[in-house]
Amino acid sequence: MGRILFLVFLAVPVLEIGLFIIMGQAIGILPTMAGVVVTAVIGSYVIRKQGLSLISEIQSLLGRGALPARQIADGVMLAIAGALLLTPGYLTDFFGFLLLVPIVRGQVYNILKSRITVKSSFSSSSQSNPAYGKVEENIVDLDDKDWR
Numbered sequence: 001m002g003r004i005l006f007l008v009f010l011a012v013p014v015l016e017i018g019l020f021i022i023m024g025q026a027i028g029i030l031p032t033m034a035g036v037v038v039t040a041v042i043g044s045y046v047i048r049k050q051g052l053s054l055i056s057e058i059q060s061l062l063g064r065g066a067l068p069a070r071q072i073a074d075g076v077m078l079a080i081a082g083a084l085l086l087t088p089g090y091l092t093d094f095f096g097f098l099l100l101v102p103i104v105r106g107q108v109y110n111i112l113k114s115r116i117t118v119k120s121s122f123s124s125s126s127q128s129n130p131a132y133g134k135v136e137e138n139i140v141d142l143d144d145k146d147w148r
Helices: 002-027 029-063 069-086 090-100 102-115
Strands: none
Touching: 002 029, 002 090, 029 069, 029 090, 069 090, 069 102, 090 102
């Protein structure tokens, strides 16, 4: 895994530099640089809109007592898309814009979901759940008007 990451961190800047040279020769230096700035601005706007929508959807699901696993995964992918779009370069912008497409995020989510297993040991009984501590039998719960 370490070698793969090393190759990625080595290959991406080399490819970005190559793309900058190709784009600069094809359309000129100023349009090439403007393209990087414009993609960052457009990307940050789209991420903001989708992110706010995603936050309200997560809050709605949590309010109903549902687990928003898919929405959390979408949030992580949007954060990665944001990092890629703010990184100067056309290759990173391409992958960043891909992650902004909901269909692509759905495919990535399905791939990741098939490879990840979540196990839970949560019990609904407060007596057997160590997070609540030990429940003693001789405790009396009083209302506000019953004690002074």
